Amino acid sequence: MSKQKILMIICVVVFLLGIAGSILVLLTPHGTQVNIVQDGIVLYTIDLTTAQDQTLEIEYKGRTNIVQIENGRIRMLEAECPDQTCVHMGWLDSGAMPIVCLPNHLSIEYAGSGDNIDAVIR
């Protein structure tokens, strides 16, 4: 009986730890640096807190994607691709889920903490 109790307690503790851990992971603070990447090459690194509202046109094999930055947010406004998945993803909001346009080899993602820059010299 006491063995069972101990096991139960361990289970509960580990379970709670697991929940706490998952919450931490889900709430992982992503920075404000966003990379626009094509074929693994970073085309633009943009700090959303300082970037002006604008649209960027990015071409891939004659097809154009239009990226929009507005009020410190970024999204794929238009994409010349059949599925439009990236456009439907809306604004980028998760550090874990980049906006990807597979047909045009383009992705918009938060810069990983590894190569995050500390500040921008302007």
Next chain:
Amino acid sequence: MLQSKEEKCMKRKFNRIFLVLSGIFIMILAVSSLVMVLFFPELLSFGTSDNGEATKELFAMDTYITMTAHGWDAETAVAEAADKLTELEQLWSVTEPESEIYAVNQSNGQAVSVSSETEDLLSFALQMAEKTKGALEPTIYPVLKAWGFTTEENRVPSDFEITELLKNVGYERVHMEDGSVWLENGIMLDLGAVGKGYAGDLAAQILRDNGITSALLDLGGNIQTIGTKPDGSFWKLGLQAPFSEGTLGILEISNKAVVTSGAYERYFIGEDGKRYGHIIDPVTGYPAENGLASVTVIADEGRLCDALSTSLFVMGADRAMEYWQLHQNFDMILITEDGEIYLTDGIADMFTLDSYHSNMKVNVIEDE
């Protein structure tokens, strides 16, 4: 008895199932936490991070300032530094009637006694004006105003207007003696080109005096660092691309200040369709236009970075390189309008172009 035996048997079975299930459960959790530790190690350093980090953001010196400091009682340190910055703004504003600079400008040639900070800043500005042969000009304000760069109501002044205004420009006509300043008739002082850098130096000094050994100050893009990052690695700074949004490359530094000047920061398109940048060549009274897109200066002191980034931009690439050969107490990155990069050999290894810009031609300037 028999029933209770059966019951016991059932209970044991349940126990076993329970044990197995909880075993599996624990294993899943163990694996997931292991994954967590492996892939998100920064989460673990949450509470036990170094001996304290404090961040402070404020609006002062006409710009947005962010300070992040690490060390014992970083909180107090950044608060004191912020107070200092606010105080300095009140001393050096050209437009605030309470400021010392304002008082000097309105004194009609009378000597005005100023604080030691203002005295230091002014004597540094005058010294740099002399060293740069007037490329840094602390009395250019009336011309800057005529172009509308102080009010954002931009216009192109007539040649005549500029010629007239330039008659009242000249740092030699600013006089200092025993903590007092007086200006010759018509001269107006504006320490904007060095004030932010100097303020950064003084704020950094306050942090150091408070025992801070690692800090980053961002004064609207003027960067001032103390030491390295808390983990001992260099600060990674993105260098703003002058032609497009985003960065051009990464500069890694420690314990240095960095300031960039470029016409891209503030400019307007005139009715003639021409682009006019906000850095005025004190000789012509017109925006400096000599093929440079931006100048970045890296040095121990923010004041030197600030003064040089502006004046080297006015000088143009050739004269800037001559100046560097002569003094060499700083490093610089010049970016030309046609997309070439010139950097001094002291930082050549510390600067990495972003892959997207890797086609830009990089030239290393060496000591001759």
